[in-house]
Amino acid sequence: MIVFPYSLVEPVITDNLSSALLPLLARYAPSQTVLLTPLSEYELLSDILPDTTSIFILPDGENYKRLDTVQLIWDFLLDHHITRDGLVINMGGGVTTDMGGFAAATYMRGVDFINIPTTLLAMVDASVGDKTGIDYRGLKNTIGVFAKPIETIIYPPFLATLPAEEWLSGFAEMLKHALLSSEPDWQALLAYDLDGRSLSDLSPLLARSLAVKQHFTNIDPMERGMRRALNFGHTIGHAIETMALRSADRRTETDTAPTMPSRHGFCVLWGMVAELYLSVAHLGFPREPLRQLSHLMLEYYGRPQCDCNTTDQLIQCMYHDKKNFVSTSHSRQPAVCINFTLLRRIGEPVINCEVPVEDIRESLDYLFSL
């Protein structure tokens, strides 16, 4: 396994995209520049990038975060004779930065890439932390590598036109960071007006949230220990998201029934509600933040489109979660235990908590009954 020194690349938060990007292009002087971006956003950099930039329009949406899309990117890079001294710019949401980063990191054993996240979720989560990846066989981020962008540029004005649901999705990860950090961070987020969504009020919260993410990434870049704290909410959240992905996969184009929402942050928020419930039960976490989070969920996020009938399938998904590990500590038979990050208090995560299946069921019952 690669263990690389964590020379932290601080994301640049800027109100001027060209003043952040142009010096980078000058410093790295790539032989060729490639922009990977969904159609909706490809004109945003047109005045900044060199005329010779090759632009690959990515299909948008989690459904396309797949190996065959990565092959399209590899093909594009080959067809445009991109060499190892080229540069890939991933501009978009988390699908773009995760998948574009993976394609760049594996093309000719790695070409440099820059992330320019355009959604709140990608700004606070996907584009920082050096994880790249794609979904495989319907399992989230099963294939990927750790790879460091040469820079992540965070340009908050992108958020001015972001749909409310996308805001909420990113805000869920910010809530997670606050729960991992401190009571004041938590209170500051609860006080933020999610209807008004002021950018100026958001800015200091964004900087704090990035600092928390970087703290855990910094102390354990390869996620062998304390970085697992960042998985809080994700064991159950990923399972909900995986089921939503599968359900989307099964749909035909003529199918008009409503789909399960699968926005990552929504799933994480639901996962956090269930996992805070487990934290209360297992570690004596105080009930008040669970109440506050449940309240916020009902007000803004709604309920997951799951119910007690899907509980078994959700638990099956958790067995395949890459954060889980085999343990024989609870029985004489080797068994895969489901591994959680739980909280003792706000700011006090406990990694590698093994939770019996019956307790997971109970936490899902709590979530579904809200």
Place this chain on the structure above:
Amino acid sequence: MIVFPYSLVEPVITDNLSSALLPLLARYAPSQTVLLTPLSEYELLSDILPDTTSIFILPDGENYKRLDTVQLIWDFLLDHHITRDGLVINMGGGVTTDMGGFAAATYMRGVDFINIPTTLLAMVDASVGDKTGIDYRGLKNTIGVFAKPIETIIYPPFLATLPAEEWLSGFAEMLKHALLSSEPDWQALLAYDLDGRSLSDLSPLLARSLAVKQHFTNIDPMERGMRRALNFGHTIGHAIETMALRSADRRTETDTAPTMPSRHGFCVLWGMVAELYLSVAHLGFPREPLRQLSHLMLEYYGRPQCDCNTTDQLIQCMYHDKKNFVSTSHSRQPAVCINFTLLRRIGEPVINCEVPVEDIRESLDYLFSL
């Protein structure tokens, strides 16, 4: 791009496989162990590995070093519930260590792996140096990552039953290392009896060869500079190999015409002959080692199954070689220059030599006319 500290993992050279492997298994205590190996070799470890080891028999041969085989490996790891704390053991030739390493390094963003090379070529080349990869669209090692095995175990007794052609293939890379190293190393290899192939005579040469490879890997793990010295012979060698691969792809099962030999080391040896010719022309390299290498080629390796009619196709392949880069230094029009590592003297490689196409033609004419 990832830049990881080069904490050199010295390959272990041992005459006792279990004494090398068992302490590693005890130290890393993997949750599950997976053995990836071609059919011909899977019983070699059966007395050593835990009974619970999952064994995946890899299809053998460079033709299978492809993305779809990697998918079969990923599927196997998923189906066997291998988690991040698992361990993959790649035992086989360079195809196995390159492809198994890539599959392990990308599965769940990386599980630990051990390389146990069984061919001379894999011992001195593929399994050391932290490169993993697969061929893509017929282009050698186009997709891959740098990833470090937790150990590489070199067990020379494997070589006792290795076919002569496989010996020669590995010996070509040893010749390359000697040319990059020193006159005594070169003379020692020329004095080695390639008909007798004594293991005891080989051992000190093997250790020297690994030391040279490690020297260049150590000073430049990500191949941004002097590691490119190791590409000596590979610009033209890879082109010959790529054409051989394509020719194999076009063959049908009922096609009984002889195939072009595509053993990596043979192609590298032919590439070295042509590139030593370029070294004489461009850098005043002495003619005697070129004569010696040409003589060795005719005695043991034979001629490549290419001729002047394939020269244009070979040059096309070189344009796609991932070590090449765009340069405008030779003309006002941007153009891809073909980039070589050449030698000024034995032990004095010069990287990033840009060679005009007409000179490459001349070197191929020399090679084909031998």
